[in-house]
Amino acid sequence: MKNIFIMAAASALLLISCTKEVNLPLKTVPPTIVIEGNITNEKGPYTVLLRKTVDFNNKNTYPPVEGATVTISDDAGSIDTLTETSPGVYQTATLVGTPGRTYTLNMLAEGKSYNATSTMPQPVVLDNVKFELFTSKGDSGKPEYSALPEFTDPANVANTYRFIMRVNDTLNTEYFVLNDNTFNGQKNEYILFDPGAEINAGDTVELEFRCTDRNNYLYFFTLSQFNSDGPYNTTPTNPPSNIKGDPAYGIFSAHTVQRKTTVVTP
Amino acid sequence: MHKIALNLLLLCCTTLSLAQSRFTVNGTVTDKKNGETMIGATVYALGNASGTATNAYGFYSLTLPAGTHQLVFRMVGYQNDTVTINLTANVKLNHALADNSTALTEVVVTSKKDNDNIREARIGVEKLTPASVAKIPVIFGEKDIIKTIQLLPGVKSAGEGGAGFFVRGGAADQNLILLDEAPVYNASHLLGFFSTFNSDALKDVTLIKGNSPAQYGGRLSSVLDVKMKDGSNQKFNGSAGIGLISSRASFEGPIAKDRGSFIISARRTYVDMFLKLSEEDKDNKLYFYDLNAKASYRINDKNRIFFSGYMGQDVLGFGKTFLVDWGNRTATLRWNYEISPKLFSNTSFIYSNYNYKMNFGSTSKTTELRSKIQDVNLKEEMTWYLNTKNTIKFGFNVIKHNLIPTRTTTGNTVTGNKKGRSAYENALFVNRTWLVTDRLTIDHGVRFSFYTLLGGDTYRMYNNGIQTDSVVLASGKTGKTYINPEPRVQFNYTINDVSAIKGGYARNSQHLHLLSNSTSSSPTDQWFGDSYNVKPEVSDQFSLGYSRNFNNSKYQTSVEVYYKDMKNQIDYKDGADINTSRDVESELLFGKGRAYGAEFLVKKTQGRFTGWVGYTLSKTERQINGINNNRWYNARQDRTHDISVVGVYDLSAKWSLSGLFVYGTGNPVTYPKGKYQIGDKSVFIYTDRNGDRLPAYHRMDLGATYTKKTKRGREVSWNFSLYNAYGRANAYTTIFEDHETDKSRTVIKQTSLFRFVPSVTYNFKF
Secondary structure (H helix, E strand, C coil): CHHHHHHHHHHHHHHHEEEEEECCCCCCCCCCEEEEEEEECCCCCCEEEEEECEECCCCCCCCECCCCEEEEEECCCCEEECEEEECCEEECCCCCCCCCCEEEEEEEECCEEEEEEEECCCCCCEEEEEEEEEECCCCCCCCEEEEEEEEECCCCCCCEEEEEEEECCEECCCCEEEECCCCCCCECCCCECCCCCCECCCCEEEEEEEEECHHHHHHHHHHHHHCCCCCCCECCCCCCCCCEECCCEEEEEEEEEEEEEEECCC | CHHHHHHHHHHHHHHHHHHCCEEEEEEEEEECCCCCECCCCEEEECCCCCEEECCCCCEEEEEEECEEEEEEEECCCECCEEEEEEECCCEECCEEECEHHHCCCCCCCCCCCCCHHHHCCCCCEEEECHHHHCCCCCHHHCCCHHHHHCCCCCEEECCCCCCCEEECCCCHHHEEEEECCEECCCCEEHHHCEECCCHHHEEEEEEECCCCCCCCCCCCCEEEEEEECCCCCCCCEEEEEECCCEEEEEEEEEEECCCEEEEEEEEEECHHHHHHHCHHHCCCEEEEEEEEEEEEEECCCCEEEEEEEEEEEEEEEECCCEEEEEEEEEEEEEEEEEEECCEEEEEEEEEEEEEEEEEEECCCCEEEEEEEEEEEEEEEEEEEEEECCEEEEEEEEEEEEEEEEEEEEECCEEECCCCCEEEEEEEEEEEEEEECCCCEEEEEEEEEEEEEEECCEEEEEEECCEEEEEEEECCCCEEEEEEEEEEEEEEEEEEECCEEEEEEEEEEEECEEEECCECCCCCCCEEEECCCCCCCEEEEEEEEEEEEEECCCCEEEEEEEEEEEEEEEEEECCCCCCCCCCCHHHHEEEEEEEEEEEEEEEEECCCCEEEEEEEEEEEEEEEECCCHHHCCEECCCCCCEEEEEEEEEECCCCEEEEEEEEEECCCEECCCCEEEEECCEEEEECCCCCCEECCCEEEEEEEEEEEEECCCCCEEEEEEEEECCCCCCCCCEEEEEECCCCCCCEEEEEEEECCCEEEEEEEEEC
16 A cells, blocks of 8 residues: 555656656576466366566567476366466366365476465455445546445455456556555455546446455566556565466466446446 | 752852852843843853853853953854953843844954954854754745755755754664754654754754763764744744745744743644645545644743643645554753752753654554554753853753554554663763863763663564563562663864864763664664663774864864774564564564764855865764674765765845755665566575665755845845755655566666755745
8 A cells, every 4th residue: 555655746746847858777687487376266178378588678579488388287286287388378167266276286388386275265356346436526627536446345264355447448557466455354445546547427437356366366466566657666476376386477366256347428 | 868969068168159259140131122041152251261151941150259250151143242240249131132133344353353252162063043944945845844944964864855864874763863952863854854853943953973961862873852942931922934835923922021921833834725726636645734832931030941842743645545644743841940059950851752653554443553652751950150261061861751653453452562661771870071171071970771671561572583582670679770871072172273073982872772774764664672682782882083164263173083883783574574474573683883984074154155075984883693694885964975065055134045956975775786587577686685785866956035024114025045056856755676577577677856946935923
C-alpha cells in the first residue's frame, strides 16, 4: 500500500519533471532457465513454458528450452508427463486442476533438475466488479474510474489474491495483489489503485480473479513493489521463486480463476 | 535528597571561590536592538587566559581573581564591547551588543584577531545563523537552513531538492533534529522540497557531526540543534515575504518591555491554488502550512521561562480517492534558574508528536492507514562553572515514547490487531570542559542511555522471519531494558594563533529507528522502538582535524578525517510487506555498517566577497545477512566525491549577487542486468545491491538580492534566484520497463526534475 503513496507522489512530481529514453551500458547475466507453469481450476490442458533469460539490452526474444522431461503429479497420486507441443511449450494430457490439491512439478532440462510445488486454494466467489469515481477529470479529459472487486474473504484461512485486468482488450501493466491480513472474513474494500489506468465510462473491463497460494502472492507482491517511480522506489531485488533445485527463475502456480467482464457505467 | 545534593554543590562553589579570593561575574548577553539572548558570544578578560562563551540561553559565568578587569564581549556580526569592572565581590553583569549594521564605518579595528574558529571550535561542528545564509540562492526562493547545511562538507542531500540529509555516512533517521529541544521526527514538507524550519523564526542552528557532547544523545550520526528566536522585548515589529509558491509572515514584540517577548511566524504554500485553475487537476491537493510561536518572560534576575511551539501539516490529495496528510507538533516549556552565579539550571518539559494518515478507496467507503509517534519528555541540565579551568554539565533526561504502528481501518473496523507500544528512554549525563593549559582544551564525558520496554503488547522474536518465541508484557509491567554507556572525548590543541589540531572519539546509541524500504524517506515510513529483536544501534566514531587561518583570519581552512563503525543496523528483507504484515518485526534484517572519509573546507568570512569551497571524499557501506548474498554493499548514501562552492558578493549597499555550484558522484542504484518473461510482462534480474551508479549530479544556482530602506526606515528586499542555471538534466529516477506499444523491447527512461527554476520573493519589514 506504500505503492499508493508513491504513485500519488510521482504523479505530483510529473508536473515539474521531464522524462526521456536513454541507453545505459548495463552488465550482463549468463543465460539461465526460466520456468512458468500454471495449473488452474479451468479445463486443461495446462502449460509449462521453458525459456532462457537474456541481457537487458537485448530484444524481448527468449530462447526456448527444448527436449526437457516435465512431469506434474498431485497429492492424490496422479502423474502426468507433459508433451512439448511447440519449442519450449509443454502441455499436460490428463491432469484436472482441483482446488485443495497440491501439485508437484519435476523436470530435467539440459542435464539439470528442478522441482516446485504449489497448492490450489479453494475458490472465492467474485460477486461483482464495481467502478468508483477516481477523478472527475483525468488525463483523458473525462471522468476516470477505479475497479473495486466485490467479494467476501473466507474467515477461517489466510487468503491471497491476484487480479489481472484488461481494459478494452489491453493488458494493464500493474501487478494487483492482495492479502487478507487487514480484512480477514470481511468484504473487500480495496480498489485496484492505478492512476495510469484511465478507465472511462463505456470501457469494457475484463477482470481475472485468482486465488493463489502464499508463494505466488509473495512473488507478485515483490514485483508490485518495484514497478513504481520516484525517490520512494524500493530497492529492486529478484522476487522469491518457489522453484528448487538448480538455479532457475520463474514461478509454478496452482490457482483458481474466475473472470468477469463489465462495461463501465457511472 | 535532591536538595541536599544541591546544597552540597552550592557549598562547594562558595568554598572554592572564597579559598582562592576569586569572584564570579555572570549575566546574560543580548542583542541591543531586540533583547534576543545571544548564543555562543565570547566573554573574556583582557590579559587573562580565561574566557567563556554564552550558553544556549545567553548565560555566561566567569570566575576571575579579585581586582580590575577589562571584560571583552564579542560576537560575530556585532561590535565588540569592553567593560571595565572592579571585582570585589560576585557581580551580575548583563550586557547588550549592537550589531555591525549600525556601525559608522566598515573598518572595525580589533585588538584581537578573528580566530574563534581556531580557539574554540570543536571537531565536526558547524554553526549557522539565518542571516548568514539569507543571500544564498535556493529553490523556489524559500531560504532554508537545511538546504544550506547540505552544502557543508560531510553532509549530503538525500535527493534533488530534498530536505533529508545524510551526515558522514549515516542514514536520514540517524540525525537528531531538535527544535527548541523538541525532537522533530519528520523535518520535510511537500515531498521534501521544503524543510519544516521557517528561517524567519530561527535564531541559531548548530550541526554536530557525530562528536556531540554528552548532553545530546539518541541518534548515531549528528545533532541538528535549531533554536527559535525569543522575539523582541523592545518594540513590536513584523516581517513578511511573498513568493511565487509560498508566503510567510512574522510578528514579534514585548509582552513586558525588557522582561518578556513573543514571536509568531506562519507560512503557507499555495501550489494548489494553481492546481485549481486547471480543470484537470482541480481535485488534487498539494500544500503545507506551519506555525512557530514562542514567548519568554524573565520573572526576576534569576528565573526566566520560555514557551515554544511548532505545528505543521502537509496535505497531498489525488483525485477523489486518495488523501495523505502528515504533520509534526512540538511544544517546549523551559525554566532557566540561576541557582548561584556559578550554577545554571535549565529544566524543560517537552512534547513532540508526528503522525500521518492516509485515506484511499471509494468515495463511499474508505480505507485509512495511520501511524503516530508521541513523546513526553523531561530534561534537566545543569551547567556548573566550577572554576576557570573546569565547566561541568550534568543532568538527566526522561522520555516516554508512545509509538503506534501503521494501522489499517476499513469502514468502522480496525483490522490487523497491532497495538501501540510505549517505552521509556532515559539518560544520565555528565560532561566536563577542561582547559588543561592555555593551548589544550579537553572535553570529556559519558552518557548512559536506558531504554525500557513497557507492557501492553506481545513482543515476538524471529529468526529469518520465523517466530521462535514471544513475550507477553502485561499492561503496567516493564520488559527488557537496554543500557548503553556512551563515552565521549575530544580535544582542541591550539598550535599558535592561527592553527589548531582537534580530535575526538564518541560512542552514540539509538533506540528509535525509522523503517523505510525506499531509497528516500517518505512520510509514511514508521518509527519503531527497540524490542526483543531490534537492538539499539551503536556507533563509534573517531575523528581528527586540523584548522589553519590565513591572511589575518580572512581565510579559514580545515581538514577533518573520520572513521565510523555502526552496529545493529536495520533494513527490511527483500520484498517485505510493510503495511499489512501482522508484525513488521518479522520483515526485518540486522547487520552492520562502516563509513570513513575526509572533509576539506576553505572559507572566506570577511570582505565584500564571502563564501566557501567544500570537498568530501568518503565511503559508506553496509553488510546485512540476507541482503546482497551477505556481502558488503554500498549504502544508498554512499557518494565518493562531493564538492560545493558557495559565493556571495556585495556589489553595492543595495545589490548583492550570489552563486553556488554542487557536484557529487551519482548515487548507488541497482540496475537490472537481464530479463525474462512471466505472463506477458518482462521481469528483470538483479545481482548486486547498489552495484551501479546514477550519472554524476551537478548544478549551478544564481541569485541576486536587492535591499533598500524605505523613507520610514523599513527594510524591503527583492530576492531573485535561478535554480539549475545551466539546465543540467540530473537523473532523478531511472525506470526500466516494457515499451508501451512495442512489446518486443524494453526501454530505460530517465526522469529529471527542476531545470531552470526562476523565482522571485519580495520581503518587507513592518
